[in-house]
Amino acid sequence: MFTLADIIAATGAYLIGSLSFAVIVSRAVGLPDPHSYGSGNPGATNVLRSGSKKAALLTLLGDTLKGVIAVLLAKLFAAPLGITEAGVALVAITVFLGHLWPVFFGFKGGKGVATAAGVLWALDWRIGLGLTLIWALMFAATRVSSLAALTGSACAPILAYFFVGIGPFFYAALLMAALLFWRHEKNIARLLSGEEGNFKKR
Numbered sequence: 001m002f003t004l005a006d007i008i009a010a011t012g013a014y015l016i017g018s019l020s021f022a023v024i025v026s027r028a029v030g031l032p033d034p035h036s037y038g039s040g041n042p043g044a045t046n047v048l049r050s051g052s053k054k055a056a057l058l059t060l061l062g063d064t065l066k067g068v069i070a071v072l073l074a075k076l077f078a079a080p081l082g083i084t085e086a087g088v089a090l091v092a093i094t095v096f097l098g099h100l101w102p103v104f105f106g107f108k109g110g111k112g113v114a115t116a117a118g119v120l121w122a123l124d125w126r127i128g129l130g131l132t133l134i135w136a137l138m139f140a141a142t143r144v145s146s147l148a149a150l151t152g153s154a155c156a157p158i159l160a161y162f163f164v165g166i167g168p169f170f171y172a173a174l175l176m177a178a179l180l181f182w183r184h185e186k187n188i189a190r191l192l193s194g195e196e197g198n199f200k201k202r
Helices: 004-017 021-029 044-048 053-076 085-100 113-123 125-142 145-164 168-183 185-193
Strands: none
Touching: 004 053, 004 085, 021 044, 021 053, 044 053, 053 085, 053 113, 085 113, 085 168, 113 125, 113 145, 113 168, 125 145, 145 168, 145 185, 168 185
16 A cells, blocks of 8 residues: 555656656757657657757666656655655656656657656666666667667566566566557567668667
C-alpha cells in the first residue's frame, strides 16, 4: 500500500517529468517545435536533426536530470516525510510517465530514454553505470541510437535484479523497460527491415 506521502511525491514527480526539455530548449533558442520535423519525437536525437548540437545537448541534460532530481528528492525526504521504498519506486515511474505523456504539452512526449537513464542512475548508481556502458558500447559498435537504447532497456531489469534484487526498484525498471520497447515500436520495425537510420562516423 502507498502512503499519502508516496502519492504526493509521485504527483510532484509526474509534474517534473512533464517538463519537456526538447520543447523548452527549442523555444528558448528559436528552433522549430520538435514535434514538427524529423521523427516528431520531442527528444535530444530529434532536436539534433535541427542542426543545433547545443540544443540537443541541453535537451539531453534536462531530460536526464529531471529523472535524477525527482528520485533523489524522494530518497532525501523519504525518512522525514514518510515516503516508503515503494513510494520512491513510484516516483521513478511517474517522472518517467510525465516525460512520455507531459501534462504541460498536450500529453505528447518523448520516448523516455534519457529520463529513464536518469531515474536508474538515481535509484542505484551501479545500474546507471552498467546501462551507460552497455549503451555506449552498442552505439560505438553500430552507430544506431535506437538499437543502443533498446539493448540498454532490455538489460535494465537484469541489472536491477543483480544489484537490488526483486523489489520495488526491480519492478520499476521492468515497467520502464516494457514502456521503452513499446515507445520504440516503429524503430523496432525499421530495425527488422534494415531501414533504421544511423549516425555515420566522422
